[in-house]
Amino acid sequence: MQTSKLFRIFLIAPNLLAWSIFATATQPSTASMMPQARVSADVQVSNAAQASNAPGRAAIEATIAQYFQALNHGNLDGVLTLYTDDPVLLPFLHPTVVGTEAVRKNYENTFPQIRFQMHSTIQELVQMSPEWAYVRTESAGIFTPTKTGLGAPTTFHELFLLRKTSDGKWHIARYSFSPTAKLPDF
Incomplete structure (x- = not known):
C-alpha cells in the first residue's frame, strides 16, 4: 500500500x-509592466531590476551611473575613485588585474587607445548584505579605437561586485566585463 x-x-x-x-x-x-527608469544619461534600470527592493538601491545605481559617465569621458580619476582600495578587474581575454596600481595602469593604457560612448541598462541589482551587492548590466554603444578613429557599434555585459565602505558609499570591489560581439581592431 x-x-x-x-x-x-x-x-x-x-x-x-x-x-x-x-x-x-x-x-x-x-x-515588465513598469516603465524603465533612467538613472542618468548613460544608465537606465530594466523593468526586472526596478523590482529590487534593496535598501541601498539608489546609491548603488548612482555608483554604476558615475562609472559609465567617467568611462565615457575617459576620466581616469573619476573611474578610480569609484573602486575600493583592494580592487580586482577581470577583463576579457586578459589576465586578472589586482590592486589599485594595477587597475590604474589598466585604465591608463585603455583610455588613450579607446573612446567609449556606452549606454548601460542595469538588468539585475541584488544587495546581498548591508555591505555587499552585485549589479549585472548590459551595455551598448560606440567603441572607437583612437588609432583608426572609426567607431563601431558594440555591446558588452558586465558584472559589478560592490562593497559599502567606511565612508558609507558603495564602491566597486570587483568588475568583470566581456563583449557580446566582435570588437573592432585597436
Whole structure:
C-alpha cells in the first residue's frame, strides 16, 4: 500500500511542477509592466531590476551611473575613485588585474587607445548584505579605437561586485566585463 502511494506521488509531482511553471510563465510580470527608469544619461534600470527592493538601491545605481559617465569621458580619476582600495578587474581575454596600481595602469593604457560612448541598462541589482551587492548590466554603444578613429557599434555585459565602505558609499570591489560581439581592431 505504501509503495502504491509513493508511486502516485512520483507520477503527480512532475505534473504539478509543470503546471505551476506554465501558470507562472503565462502570467504577466508586474516588473515588465513598469516603465524603465533612467538613472542618468548613460544608465537606465530594466523593468526586472526596478523590482529590487534593496535598501541601498539608489546609491548603488548612482555608483554604476558615475562609472559609465567617467568611462565615457575617459576620466581616469573619476573611474578610480569609484573602486575600493583592494580592487580586482577581470577583463576579457586578459589576465586578472589586482590592486589599485594595477587597475590604474589598466585604465591608463585603455583610455588613450579607446573612446567609449556606452549606454548601460542595469538588468539585475541584488544587495546581498548591508555591505555587499552585485549589479549585472548590459551595455551598448560606440567603441572607437583612437588609432583608426572609426567607431563601431558594440555591446558588452558586465558584472559589478560592490562593497559599502567606511565612508558609507558603495564602491566597486570587483568588475568583470566581456563583449557580446566582435570588437573592432585597436
